[in-house]
Amino acid sequence: GEDVEQSLFLSVREGDSSVINCTYTDSSSTYLYWYKQEPGAGLQLLTYIFSNMDMKQDQRLTVLLNKKDKHLSLRIADTQTGDSAIYFCAATGLSGSARQLTFGSGTQLTVLP
Amino acid sequence: NAGVTQTPKFRVLKTGQSMTLLCAQDMNHEYMYWYRQDPGMGLRLIHYSVGEGTTAKGEVPDGYNVSRLKKQNFLLGLESAAPSQTSVYFCASSGGQNEQYFGPGTRLTVT
DSSP: OOOEEEOSEEEEETTSOEEEEEEESOTTOOEEEEEEEOTTSOEEEEEEEETTOSEEEETTEEEEEETTTTEEEEEESSOOGGGOEEEEEEEEOOOTTSOOEEEOOOEEEEEEO | OOOEEEEOSEEEEOTTOOEEEEEEESSOOSEEEEEEEOTTSOEEEEEEESSTTOOEEOSSOTTOEEEOSSTTEEEEEESSOOGGGOEEEEEEEEOSSSOEEEOOOEEEEEO
16 A cells, blocks of 8 residues: 655754655555644645646745655745644545545654744 | 534543544535544544445544444444544545545543
Protein backbone atom coordinates (compact mmCIF):
# COMPACT_ATOMS: atom_id res chain seq x y z
CA GLY A 1 0.00 0.00 0.00
CA GLU A 2 0.83 3.68 -0.05
CA ASP A 3 3.37 5.06 2.40
CA VAL A 4 3.75 8.81 2.99
CA GLU A 5 6.65 10.27 4.96
CA GLN A 6 7.41 13.71 6.36
CA SER A 7 9.96 15.14 8.73
CA LEU A 8 8.47 15.78 12.17
CA PHE A 9 9.64 19.32 12.97
CA LEU A 10 10.53 22.59 11.25
CA SER A 11 11.35 25.98 12.80
CA VAL A 12 11.60 29.24 10.88
CA ARG A 13 11.81 32.92 11.68
CA GLU A 14 8.81 35.14 11.05
CA GLY A 15 9.03 36.61 7.55
CA ASP A 16 11.20 33.80 6.18
CA SER A 17 9.96 31.12 3.78
CA SER A 18 9.07 27.66 5.08
CA VAL A 19 9.47 24.53 3.00
CA ILE A 20 7.80 21.34 4.19
CA ASN A 21 8.73 18.16 2.34
CA CYS A 22 6.91 14.90 1.78
CA THR A 23 7.68 11.67 -0.05
CA TYR A 24 5.22 9.01 -1.15
CA THR A 25 5.60 5.54 -2.58
CA ASP A 26 2.60 4.91 -4.84
CA SER A 27 3.39 6.26 -8.29
CA SER A 28 -0.30 5.94 -9.23
CA SER A 29 -1.32 8.57 -6.65
CA THR A 30 -3.63 10.90 -8.52
CA TYR A 31 -4.17 13.70 -5.99
CA LEU A 32 -1.77 14.99 -3.36
CA TYR A 33 -2.98 17.22 -0.57
CA TRP A 34 -1.72 19.52 2.13
CA TYR A 35 -3.77 19.88 5.28
CA LYS A 36 -3.19 22.20 8.24
CA GLN A 37 -4.11 21.33 11.82
CA GLU A 38 -4.11 23.99 14.52
CA PRO A 39 -4.04 22.95 18.20
CA GLY A 40 -7.26 21.29 19.31
CA ALA A 41 -8.84 21.52 15.86
CA GLY A 42 -9.59 19.28 12.92
CA LEU A 43 -7.72 19.22 9.64
CA GLN A 44 -8.25 22.07 7.22
CA LEU A 45 -7.57 21.55 3.53
CA LEU A 46 -4.95 24.06 2.37
CA THR A 47 -4.36 23.06 -1.21
CA TYR A 48 -4.01 20.08 -3.48
CA ILE A 49 -2.28 19.20 -6.73
CA PHE A 50 -3.27 16.78 -9.43
CA SER A 51 -0.59 14.34 -10.52
CA ASN A 52 -0.32 15.78 -14.03
CA MET A 53 0.84 19.15 -12.63
CA ASP A 54 4.34 20.17 -11.56
CA MET A 55 3.48 23.28 -9.60
CA LYS A 56 0.50 25.07 -8.13
CA GLN A 57 0.52 28.50 -6.55
CA ASP A 58 -2.17 29.91 -4.30
CA GLN A 59 -1.32 33.26 -2.68
CA ARG A 60 1.52 32.56 -0.21
CA LEU A 61 1.45 28.81 -0.86
CA THR A 62 3.42 27.04 -3.58
CA VAL A 63 3.19 23.30 -4.10
CA LEU A 64 5.90 21.54 -6.10
CA LEU A 65 5.53 17.97 -7.33
CA ASN A 66 8.40 15.84 -8.61
CA LYS A 67 6.72 12.68 -9.88
CA LYS A 68 9.96 11.00 -10.85
CA ASP A 69 11.24 11.19 -7.27
CA LYS A 70 7.73 10.96 -5.73
CA HIS A 71 8.46 14.12 -3.77
CA LEU A 72 6.00 16.84 -2.81
CA SER A 73 6.79 20.13 -1.11
CA LEU A 74 4.82 23.01 0.35
CA ARG A 75 6.43 26.43 0.43
CA ILE A 76 4.91 29.15 2.59
CA ALA A 77 6.20 32.61 1.71
CA ASP A 78 6.52 35.33 4.35
CA THR A 79 5.73 32.89 7.16
CA GLN A 80 3.67 34.39 9.99
CA THR A 81 3.15 33.29 13.60
CA GLY A 82 -0.38 32.28 12.61
CA ASP A 83 1.14 29.66 10.32
CA SER A 84 2.39 27.72 13.34
CA ALA A 85 0.57 24.38 13.13
CA ILE A 86 0.97 20.76 12.07
CA TYR A 87 1.00 20.25 8.31
CA PHE A 88 -0.05 16.91 6.85
CA CYS A 89 0.73 15.61 3.43
CA ALA A 90 -1.79 13.09 2.04
CA ALA A 91 -2.05 11.06 -1.13
CA THR A 92 -4.86 9.22 -2.83
CA GLY A 93 -4.45 6.51 -5.40
CA LEU A 94 -6.62 4.55 -7.73
CA SER A 95 -8.34 2.69 -4.88
CA GLY A 96 -11.60 2.04 -6.69
CA SER A 97 -14.45 4.15 -5.47
CA ALA A 98 -13.26 4.52 -1.90
CA ARG A 99 -11.19 7.68 -2.38
CA GLN A 100 -9.03 6.73 0.55
CA LEU A 101 -6.28 9.05 1.69
CA THR A 102 -2.96 7.99 3.18
CA PHE A 103 -1.55 10.62 5.54
CA GLY A 104 2.00 11.37 6.57
CA SER A 105 2.75 11.71 10.27
CA GLY A 106 2.66 15.51 10.07
CA THR A 107 5.30 18.26 10.30
CA GLN A 108 5.11 20.58 13.30
CA LEU A 109 5.94 24.08 12.01
CA THR A 110 7.06 26.56 14.65
CA VAL A 111 7.37 30.20 13.63
CA LEU A 112 9.74 32.17 15.84
CA PRO A 113 9.26 35.94 16.29
CA ASN B 1 -23.78 25.11 6.56
CA ALA B 2 -22.27 23.52 9.66
CA GLY B 3 -20.05 21.22 7.58
CA VAL B 4 -18.96 18.16 9.56
CA THR B 5 -19.89 18.00 13.23
CA GLN B 6 -18.93 15.43 15.86
CA THR B 7 -20.37 14.62 19.26
CA PRO B 8 -19.20 14.40 21.93
CA LYS B 9 -16.06 16.57 21.96
CA PHE B 10 -14.54 14.81 24.97
CA ARG B 11 -15.22 11.54 26.74
CA VAL B 12 -13.58 9.46 29.45
CA LEU B 13 -14.42 5.75 29.58
CA LYS B 14 -13.44 2.93 31.87
CA THR B 15 -12.01 -0.21 30.33
CA GLY B 16 -14.83 -2.44 29.11
CA GLN B 17 -17.41 0.31 28.73
CA SER B 18 -19.09 1.00 25.41
CA MET B 19 -19.89 4.21 23.59
CA THR B 20 -20.94 5.62 20.24
CA LEU B 21 -19.42 8.61 18.48
CA LEU B 22 -21.71 10.49 16.14
CA CYS B 23 -20.65 12.25 12.97
CA ALA B 24 -23.04 14.40 10.93
CA GLN B 25 -22.52 16.25 7.66
CA ASP B 26 -24.87 18.63 5.87
CA MET B 27 -23.07 18.74 2.51
CA ASN B 28 -24.92 15.76 0.97
CA HIS B 29 -21.62 13.89 0.64
CA GLU B 30 -21.65 10.23 -0.35
CA TYR B 31 -18.37 9.25 1.31
CA MET B 32 -17.69 9.34 5.03
CA TYR B 33 -14.67 8.23 7.07
CA TRP B 34 -13.53 7.64 10.62
CA TYR B 35 -9.88 8.17 11.54
CA ARG B 36 -7.88 8.02 14.71
CA GLN B 37 -4.94 10.31 15.36
CA ASP B 38 -2.12 9.28 17.67
CA PRO B 39 1.07 11.26 18.36
CA GLY B 40 3.68 10.86 15.64
CA MET B 41 1.48 8.53 13.59
CA GLY B 42 -0.62 10.83 11.49
CA LEU B 43 -4.19 9.76 10.80
CA ARG B 44 -5.14 6.13 10.36
CA LEU B 45 -8.37 5.07 8.70
CA ILE B 46 -10.64 2.95 10.89
CA HIS B 47 -13.74 2.44 8.72
CA TYR B 48 -15.35 4.24 5.84
CA SER B 49 -18.59 4.34 3.88
CA VAL B 50 -19.19 4.96 0.19
CA GLY B 51 -22.91 5.59 0.60
CA GLU B 52 -25.96 5.14 2.79
CA GLY B 53 -26.23 1.58 4.08
CA THR B 54 -22.61 0.67 3.20
CA THR B 55 -19.52 0.32 5.38
CA ALA B 56 -16.01 -1.03 4.84
CA LYS B 57 -12.89 -1.67 6.89
CA GLY B 58 -9.92 0.64 6.80
CA GLU B 59 -6.40 0.20 8.10
CA VAL B 60 -7.17 -0.29 11.82
CA PRO B 61 -10.77 -1.60 12.17
CA ASP B 62 -10.36 -4.02 15.11
CA GLY B 63 -12.37 -3.10 18.19
CA TYR B 64 -14.67 -0.71 16.29
CA ASN B 65 -17.97 -0.99 14.47
CA VAL B 66 -19.76 1.53 12.28
CA SER B 67 -23.17 2.17 10.81
CA ARG B 68 -24.48 4.47 8.07
CA LEU B 69 -28.26 4.23 8.32
CA LYS B 70 -28.74 7.76 7.02
CA LYS B 71 -26.66 9.49 4.39
CA GLN B 72 -25.82 12.40 6.65
CA ASN B 73 -24.75 10.37 9.70
CA PHE B 74 -21.87 7.98 10.33
CA LEU B 75 -21.65 6.33 13.74
CA LEU B 76 -18.53 4.79 15.29
CA GLY B 77 -19.03 2.31 18.11
CA LEU B 78 -16.68 0.89 20.69
CA GLU B 79 -18.26 -2.21 22.21
CA SER B 80 -15.65 -2.83 24.94
CA ALA B 81 -13.21 0.04 25.27
CA ALA B 82 -9.51 -0.63 25.87
CA PRO B 83 -6.73 1.77 26.93
CA SER B 84 -5.18 1.30 23.45
CA GLN B 85 -8.23 3.10 22.05
CA THR B 86 -7.28 6.32 23.82
CA SER B 87 -6.93 8.69 20.90
CA VAL B 88 -8.41 11.63 19.05
CA TYR B 89 -11.07 10.53 16.58
CA PHE B 90 -11.85 12.47 13.44
CA CYS B 91 -14.71 12.08 11.06
CA ALA B 92 -14.49 13.28 7.46
CA SER B 93 -16.73 13.42 4.42
CA SER B 94 -16.10 13.70 0.70
CA GLY B 95 -18.34 14.63 -2.20
CA GLY B 96 -17.83 15.02 -5.92
CA GLN B 97 -14.19 16.09 -5.61
CA ASN B 98 -11.57 14.01 -3.89
CA GLU B 99 -10.84 16.35 -0.99
CA GLN B 100 -12.08 15.37 2.44
CA TYR B 101 -13.65 17.74 4.95
CA PHE B 102 -12.95 17.06 8.60
CA GLY B 103 -14.89 17.49 11.81
CA PRO B 104 -13.34 19.06 14.93
CA GLY B 105 -12.52 15.74 16.58
CA THR B 106 -13.46 13.75 19.69
CA ARG B 107 -10.84 13.28 22.38
CA LEU B 108 -11.37 9.88 24.03
CA THR B 109 -9.53 8.65 27.10
CA VAL B 110 -9.92 5.06 28.27
CA THR B 111 -8.69 4.39 31.80
